[in-house]
Amino acid sequence: MVDVPQLVEQARQGRPRAVARLISLVEGASPHLREVMAALAPLTGNAYVVGLTGSPGVGKSTTTSALVTAYRKAGKRVGVLAVDPSSPFSGGALLGDRIRMSDHASDPGVYIRSMATRGHLGGLAWAAPQAIRVLDAAGCDVILVETVGVGQSEVEIASQADTSVVLLAPGMGDGIQAAKAGILEIGDVYVVNKADRDGADATARELNHMLGLGAARAAGDWRPPIVKTVAARAEGVDEVVEALEKHRAWMEEHGVLARRRHARAAQEVETIAVTALRERIGDLHGDRRLEALADRIVAGDCDPYRAADELVEGITGS
Amino acid sequence: MVDVPQLVEQARQGRPRAVARLISLVEGASPHLREVMAALAPLTGNAYVVGLTGSPGVGKSTTTSALVTAYRKAGKRVGVLAVDPSSPFSGGALLGDRIRMSDHASDPGVYIRSMATRGHLGGLAWAAPQAIRVLDAAGCDVILVETVGVGQSEVEIASQADTSVVLLAPGMGDGIQAAKAGILEIGDVYVVNKADRDGADATARELNHMLGLGAARAAGDWRPPIVKTVAARAEGVDEVVEALEKHRAWMEEHGVLARRRHARAAQEVETIAVTALRERIGDLHGDRRLEALADRIVAGDCDPYRAADELVEGITGS
Known part of the structure; x- marks a missing residue:
């Protein structure tokens, strides 16, 4: 049982174990990741x-x-x-x-x-x-x-x-x-x-x-x-x-500090979004769709761009 | 005017300039990229x-x-x-x-x-x-x-x-x-x-x-x-x-060669697909959507995960 608000409050008070626990939660892609990140946002x-x-x-x-x-x-x-x-x-x-x-x-x-x-x-x-x-x-x-x-x-x-x-x-x-x-x-x-x-x-x-x-x-x-x-x-x-x-x-x-932090935030969001999209491709991977496409490429029946188009369509519907 | 079938034929005959031209087309993300890759597939x-x-x-x-x-x-x-x-x-x-x-x-x-x-x-x-x-x-x-x-x-x-x-x-x-x-x-x-x-x-x-x-x-x-x-x-x-x-x-x-080539093809498709998806995020970037999200993160009004969810929704519709 993870009490995220309590952990965040303890971390604010300087308790090292709470800090350590929060880092473990965010780096381990725990189910609480989103809750932790939302709680931290106003404090950063x-x-x-x-x-x-x-x-x-x-x-x-x-x-x-x-x-x-x-x-x-x-x-x-x-x-x-x-x-x-x-x-x-x-x-x-x-x-x-x-x-x-x-x-x-x-x-x-x-x-x-x-x-x-x-x-x-x-x-x-x-x-x-x-x-x-x-x-x-x-x-x-x-x-x-x-x-x-x-x-x-x-x-x-x-x-x-x-x-x-x-x-x-x-x-x-x-x-x-x-x-x-x-x-x-x-x-x-x-x-x-x-x-x-x-x-x-x-x-x-x-x-x-x-x-x-x-x-x-x-x-x-x-x-x-x-x-x-x-x-x-x-x-x-x-x-x-x-x-x-x-x-x-x-x-x-x-104004460089503000620009750098803005750029960093944008990059961070993009990385998380791309990771999420990559995971969806990974799901297709599990579906054997990517496997089948790879087979066709190795056989010379399909080129990687056409295959990628098919994958992207599978994710975005267009 | 690029005649892709002719270039491919000349490359097959060992003409270095045709090979060089084809590489330039594929590495430069030319409009002919997909045509070139499709023409090459059966020859690889x-x-x-x-x-x-x-x-x-x-x-x-x-x-x-x-x-x-x-x-x-x-x-x-x-x-x-x-x-x-x-x-x-x-x-x-x-x-x-x-x-x-x-x-x-x-x-x-x-x-x-x-x-x-x-x-x-x-x-x-x-x-x-x-x-x-x-x-x-x-x-x-x-x-x-x-x-x-x-x-x-x-x-x-x-x-x-x-x-x-x-x-x-x-x-x-x-x-x-x-x-x-x-x-x-x-x-x-x-x-x-x-x-x-x-x-x-x-x-x-x-x-x-x-x-x-x-x-x-x-x-x-x-x-x-x-x-x-x-x-x-x-x-x-x-x-x-x-x-x-x-x-x-x-x-x-x-059977290692076949496995490696299969894995390589799968990775290649995935990379191209992720690049295509990333470009769509880049389009959103142009739309100032990513910029606005980054501003909200820097201000502490939003965390990067919620922002990424919004971006992914914008691309996939879900």
């Missing part, structure tokens, strides 16, 4: 959502943990969502990362949640925003969304954050990697972590150069700052917080 | 489709080029589809890679096509299979599909190939990278390229160990072989071809 929109991305080994979890400490000192309630869209094989590494977060495990002003999106219907784009809504409604002032892994998932996370932090570290061939993954286009703030290592200045210079390669910026445009940190010793972390606050102020001043 | 199903994936720098293009040479020696017609789902920033690297393929540029038995899927509606999953169909219908015996980049796109490519080759190179931290990207689950054949470098044996051993970590295999199951190559000197390339042929024979013997 207050949290500042910061995405942290970067290749494995740059120190994302250490940086996240240091940011939690900094925000807690400022009296903020903090939510951490650690999203792992990768293989079960990475479980070991993930566990190691999570241990660093245990500094905050007993702090009632911090919620930490890991989320494995692999196998999730709709993946990251579907599961993470719902968990962010729960943390937002529970009264978190700041939500740090950290992704493990590379590539597409980072871009997805960036689209769900108010501000995107891209982390790099010296000597990891990050310049090329960053370019490949397209993360040069998603960072609002860049952090070169492990800045006590050889090559940190070169990495920052290379990054600065690459950021300058883009189209000329108009006056008033945001120029992503590059902050050097040694997160393990909390060096430079206050400067990261400062850069985040500056970016937030700039977004509010220029 | 003969090509053996091999996917090649791996992190940047492992030598994918060099290996692909060496495989082309090997298959040409065996008298096969070969198609190469180089898919780049990454940022425009990688253009430089891509160009460098492509130059290696110029050995084959004047060979009428080889078709080479680059495909930038970024910005494509539906992305890689949508564009690549259509190009593969064109190359198949044009009489290619073997189609090599090479992806630039990492992560999700590799998994997508793997799902579109009959056989997936995963490339690694020594000393790139590939063990961890492979695990993160989940590529340990998609390889039918593994290649450790640049095997003349230090650490090649260690990489092969580590890979062998990691492959052994999976669930116990039943008798008759495919055990992915690990082949060491120096593709730049064509060393080990015949062994890769041999491994591919063995895998193909194994798939045919166990």
